[in-house]
Amino acid sequence: xxxxxxxxxxxxxxxxxxxxxxxxxxxxxxxxxxxxxxxxxxxxxxxxxxxxxxxxxxxxxxxxxxxxxxxxxxxxxxxxxxxxxxxxxxxxxxxxxxxxxxxxxxxxxxxxxxxxxxxxxxxxxxxxxxxxxxxxxxxxxxxxxxxxxxxxxxxxxxxxxxxxxxxxxxxxxxxxxxxxxxxxxxxxxxxxxxxxxxxxxxxxxxxxxxxxxxxxxxxxxxxxxxxxxxxxxxxxxxxxxxxxxxxxxxxxxxxxxxxxxxxxxxxxxxxxxxxxxxxxxxxxxxxxxxxxxxxxxxxxxxxxxxxxxxxxxxxxxxxxxxxxxxxxxxxxxxxxxxxxxxxxxxxxxxxxxxxxxxxxxxxxxxxxxxxxxxxxxxxxxxxxxxxxxxxxxxxxxxxxxxxxxxxxxxxxxxxxxxxxxxxxxxxxxxxxxxxxxxxxxxxxxxxxxxxxxxxxxxxxxxxxxxxxxx
Numbered sequence: 001x002x003x004x005x006x007x008x009x010x011x012x013x014x015x016x017x018x019x020x021x022x023x024x025x026x027x028x029x030x031x032x033x034x035x036x037x038x039x040x041x042x043x044x045x046x047x048x049x050x051x052x053x054x055x056x057x058x059x060x061x062x063x064x065x066x067x068x069x070x071x072x073x074x075x076x077x078x079x080x081x082x083x084x085x086x087x088x089x090x091x092x093x094x095x096x097x098x099x100x101x102x103x104x105x106x107x108x109x110x111x112x113x114x115x116x117x118x119x120x121x122x123x124x125x126x127x128x129x130x131x132x133x134x135x136x137x138x139x140x141x142x143x144x145x146x147x148x149x150x151x152x153x154x155x156x157x158x159x160x161x162x163x164x165x166x167x168x169x170x171x172x173x174x175x176x177x178x179x180x181x182x183x184x185x186x187x188x189x190x191x192x193x194x195x196x197x198x199x200x201x202x203x204x205x206x207x208x209x210x211x212x213x214x215x216x217x218x219x220x221x222x223x224x225x226x227x228x229x230x231x232x233x234x235x236x237x238x239x240x241x242x243x244x245x246x247x248x249x250x251x252x253x254x255x256x257x258x259x260x261x262x263x264x265x266x267x268x269x270x271x272x273x274x275x276x277x278x279x280x281x282x283x284x285x286x287x288x289x290x291x292x293x294x295x296x297x298x299x300x301x302x303x304x305x306x307x308x309x310x311x312x313x314x315x316x317x318x319x320x321x322x323x324x325x326x327x328x329x330x331x332x333x334x335x336x337x338x339x340x341x342x343x344x345x346x347x348x349x350x351x352x353x354x355x356x357x358x359x360x361x362x363x364x365x366x367x368x369x370x371x372x373x374x375x376x377x378x379x380x381x382x383x384x385x386x387x388x389x390x391x392x393x394x395x396x397x398x399x400x401x402x403x404x405x406x407x408x409x410x411x412x413x414x415x416x417x418x419x420x421x422x423x424x425x426x427x428x429x430x431x432x433x434x435x436x437x438x439x440x441x442x443x444x445x446x447x448x449x450x451x452x453x454x455x456x457x458x459x460x461x462x463x464x465x466x467x468x469x470x
Contacts, residue, residue, distance in 0.1 A: 017041060017204050018172045018186075018213060021080065022151050023355035024206035025158050029100060031202075032162045039198055041188055043171045046076040053156035055111050056148045058084075060326055070288045070327040075148065080208075084328045085240045086268060086276045087147050091118050091132055091140045101157040108143060111153055112272045118142035146242075146270050170196070172212055175203070175220040175348070183348045201350060208356035214338060217351070225343050231336030238264065238280025239287055240328040243317045244273050265297045267310055275313070280330075288327050290318055335360050 017024045017040045024040055032038045046052055060071040077083045094115065097104045105115055117139035119131035132140040143150070158165065173195060174187040183203045188196045205213025211229075218224050263281035270276045279287045279296050287296045294314055297306055317325070337359040340347060 018207050021206050021208045021355060022154055023208075023357075024204070025151075025154050026096075026100075027204055027206060027354060028165050029158045029162060031204075032165055035201070038162075038165045040165060040167045041170055041172055041186075042167055043169070044077070045169055045191065047155070048167065048169055051076075053152055053159065056152060058148070063327070065288050065327075065329065067285070067292070068289050071322070071325060072328060073148075073326050077148070077151075080147070080151075082330055083148050083151075084146065084242075084326070085238075085330055086242075086266075086270060086278045087145075087150075088120060088268070089142050089144075089150075091142050094141060094143050097143070097154075101161060104157070107153060107157065108145070111145075111149060113143055113145035113149060113153075114269065114271060115141050115143055144268070144270055146274075146276070149271070168196070168198075172216060175216050175351075177220050177348055181346070181348055182350050203348070203351050205351070205353040205357040206355060209360060211338065211353075211357050213351065213353050213357055217343075217347070221343075221346050223346050225346075228340060228342055229336055229338045231334045233333050234335045235283045236280065236332040237282075237284060237286055238278055238330050238332075240330070241277040241279075241287070241293065241325060242270070242328075243275055243277075243320055243325045263296065263300050265300055265306060265310075267313060275317075286329050288329070290314055290321050 017028055017038070024042075028038050028040050042048070056075070058073045058075050061074050062069055063072045073084045075083060101107070108115060117131070118141060119139065159167075168188060168190070170188040170190040172186055173189040175183045176185045176187065176197070178184045183200055185197045185199045186203060188198060190196055203213070205211070207213065214228065263284055264279065266276075266278045268276050268278065277287075277293055279293060287293045294311060297310065300306065338353065338357075340353060340358065
């Protein structure tokens with residue numbers, strides 16, 4: 001990343017996003033504070049209508065599965081595979097949303113979302129997970145809502161809060177590279193078949209598993225290494241069964257370890273009047289009916305962590321199973337990582353990949369939204385104080401010590417202190433910080449990035465060693 005070029009970009013060049021996911025909305029909103037103009041390229045026509053910025057009101061349809069017929073949602077968000085699946089969000093996401101969108105809690109309440117302590121009552125391998133620390137008698141909260149509710153709200157708040165962000169319907173069709181390894185412009189194929197060339201100071205790929213940026217780079221750079229992407233088949237399956245329910249049932253139970261069992265059982269309150277069962281595991285049959293839920297849960301080996309009220313909830317929901325309940329079946333196959341650093345010698349200096357566009361992490365880690373916002377938060381470090389030279393940054397990126405978590409922590413601390421430790425502004429510490437963030441953006445040191453984001457929010461001066469001693 002050439003941060004000197006970005007300093008020039010602040011004077012009026014365009015920032016282009018290839019976006020289909022919420023990561024593009026996060027990044028666009030953050031970078032709108034640092035660039036004169038931000039352009040978001042969206043391929044789905046539906047996202048430009050008012051429906052994409054309103055509380056979801058989906059119809060349902062009957063679907064014949066392998067073992068039963070059930071209702072499932074019909075929606076128009078075709079490019080987001082798990083759009084109607086259950087999501088559990090980390091504390092960091094709510095911090096981010098509150099800072100980015102004033103009055104977010106009130107907006108969430110109006111949309112029927114819950115903000116509650118982040119104690120998921122989860123059991124893994126027969127051991128309950130610890131909840132986040134209670135500070136001054138107050139537990140850290142998170143937001144409890146499905147993806148199909150959160151994304152429209154984020155889209156509305158981004159559009160209303162920064163109406164200067166331009167949305168263009170189309171798909172990126174090509175990169176034009178300059179002789180000094182920078183993307184000068186992006187060719188966009190519009191909905192009417194015409195093409196439009198958009199000049200760009202920075203290009204961020206937020207196209208998720210499509211990885212459009214990687215495909216366009218391979219066309220534009222003949223010498224791009226062919227071995228950037230590595231993948232494996234996680235063979236994870238799960239089904240999400242959602243029902244309206246009285247508000248007093250609000251618990252979640254997980255159980256997942258291949259040495260004990262490979263099945264997961266959960267009951268989650270995901271809104272004011274909705275609950276979701278999620279049942280799955282590695283290469284198992286997915287439940288799609290109430291009878292399936294009971295049989296699946298009874299087969300889990302660690303039964304003492306599944307309380308009696310779980311089965312009582314199943315019985316209470318039977319009257320609404322067929323008419324009001326919906327089912328979503330998911331199959332998670334390829335998990336992958338794209339090692340862009342292997343092509344550091346030929347990559348454009350102003351190209352960034354975020355989220356699933358660079359890697360798809362095994363969903364059992366539960367990192368998805370928090371990882372996106374951590375990477376969005378790292379973007380300002382590129383543009384606030386460009387270093388005087390890129391020479392040291394190049395050396396740091398090639399330095400093996402960056403693979404060491406202690407070194408990463410040190411670079412992060414030094415950078416967030418604004419170049420202290422005997423370094424002048426724009427000097428050694430800041431160049432190393434830029435290198436650290438570039439490494440994080442490409443490889444995904446989520447643990448370090450999230451702790452750095454926490455310090456940005458709270459304004460603290462020190463990073464505790466215990467934050468990384470896991």
